[in-house]
Amino acid sequence: MRALARVVARADGHGGTRLTELRGESPLLLRQTPGGTGALTVYVVGGAAGPLAGDDLRLEIEVGPGAALRVCGVAASVALPGRPGAVSRMQVHAVVGAGGALHWLPEQLVAARGCAHLSEARVKLAAGATLSWRDELICGRYDEPAGNATVYTSVDHDGRPLLRQSLAVGPDAPGWDGPAVLGGARATGSLLLVEPTGGSRSTAVHPGGSAARLPLHGSPATLFTATAPDARLLRDQLTPELWS
Numbered sequence: 001m002r003a004l005a006r007v008v009a010r011a012d013g014h015g016g017t018r019l020t021e022l023r024g025e026s027p028l029l030l031r032q033t034p035g036g037t038g039a040l041t042v043y044v045v046g047g048a049a050g051p052l053a054g055d056d057l058r059l060e061i062e063v064g065p066g067a068a069l070r071v072c073g074v075a076a077s078v079a080l081p082g083r084p085g086a087v088s089r090m091q092v093h094a095v096v097g098a099g100g101a102l103h104w105l106p107e108q109l110v111a112a113r114g115c116a117h118l119s120e121a122r123v124k125l126a127a128g129a130t131l132s133w134r135d136e137l138i139c140g141r142y143d144e145p146a147g148n149a150t151v152y153t154s155v156d157h158d159g160r161p162l163l164r165q166s167l168a169v170g171p172d173a174p175g176w177d178g179p180a181v182l183g184g185a186r187a188t189g190s191l192l193l194v195e196p197t198g199g200s201r202s203t204a205v206h207p208g209g210s211a212a213r214l215p216l217h218g219s220p221a222t223l224f225t226a227t228a229p230d231a232r233l234l235r236d237q238l239t240p241e242l243w244s
Contacts, residue, residue, distance in 0.1 A: 001055045003028045007042055009100075011066035021062075028057055039068035039103060046075065051090055053082030053116050058091045061104075065097035065126070073106035076231075078141070079149055081114035092121045101130035108136040108187075108231050111169060115147030127158040128196050131221075134238060136189035138231055139169050139182070148172045155192065162219055163192060185210070185227035187234040194221045204243065211237040 005024035012018045017040045024030040026047030033041045044059070051057060063069045079088055096102045102123075109119060125131055135153060139146035148170035155163040167188065169176045177184055201222045204213040211226035226237035236242060 001027070001048070001052070001057075003055075003057050004060070005030055005044070005058070006060040006062075007069070007071070008062045008064075009040060009067040009069040010064040011100075017067040017069065027051075027055075028059055039070040039101060041070045041072060044071065044073050044106065046077065049078070049080065051077065051088035051117060052080050053088050054086035055082070055088040055090075057089065058093070061092065061094040061102065063094070063096045063100040063102045063129075066099045067097070068101040068103075068130075070103040070105065076108040076110050076138070077106075078110045078112050079115040079117035079147060080112050081116070081147065087116045087118055089118045089120070094121070094123045096123070096125050096129040096131060098126040098128045100126070103132040105132065105134050106136075108138050108189075108234075109149070109151070110138045110141060111147045111149035112141050113144045113147050115149065115170075117147070117149045119149070119151045121153045123153075123155040125155065125157045125162070125194060129157075129194065130196060131155070131192065131194040133192040134189065135191075136187065136231065136234055136238070137167070137169065139177070139186050139188075146170045146177075153190075153192075155194075157194065157219060157221070162194070162216065162221055163223065165190065182227050185229060187228045187231050189226055189234050189238055191224040191238045191240070192221060193224075193240065194219070196220045206237055206243070213243055 003025040005028035008021035029045040152166040228234035
């Protein structure tokens, strides 16, 4: 299955944001929630199971100067096996203009046994843009081993590389669950915050040593990374307010 979804947000000239484009194809269906103040919210609704091996999905996000957009999920995505030898792919490409804000807050990706999945995100931020970008990976469903999954994130800020990060889990990634990578944890994730007007944060390690807060040198960005035994504890550790 191939699908392309696209959302474009522009400043409305009155301190708010309007959507100038919102379209999707199953299983990438986009729904705007009504009302509220601040950033517009769009939900990605899965119109079919998966992604299945062989699926090729792409989501394009464009946030214009001064606009604010929040993109959320309604449920976890479960990467499933499909055609033998095939790989499922989910690509997210985002561009945020000067003074714009994007909050990418999906639910977890679950790498089910037997899957072969690639999740790839590429983000370009203008100077003065704000970003919240969360990735969460669960290694297998309840009481099953993880399938093969690779999560890759690339973020540029003001024309310069800000973050290049990748993680591979599953039988084709030797050592992924060893002490040098996940140490047996079933859940892992990160949260990148780019806050041009926010205060600087110091390096910190969460009690227990399973999470860290890392300011990215020479930039207005902070990266939170964590491992946990389950999705709930992972989400807790990727909540910046709990680090105050």
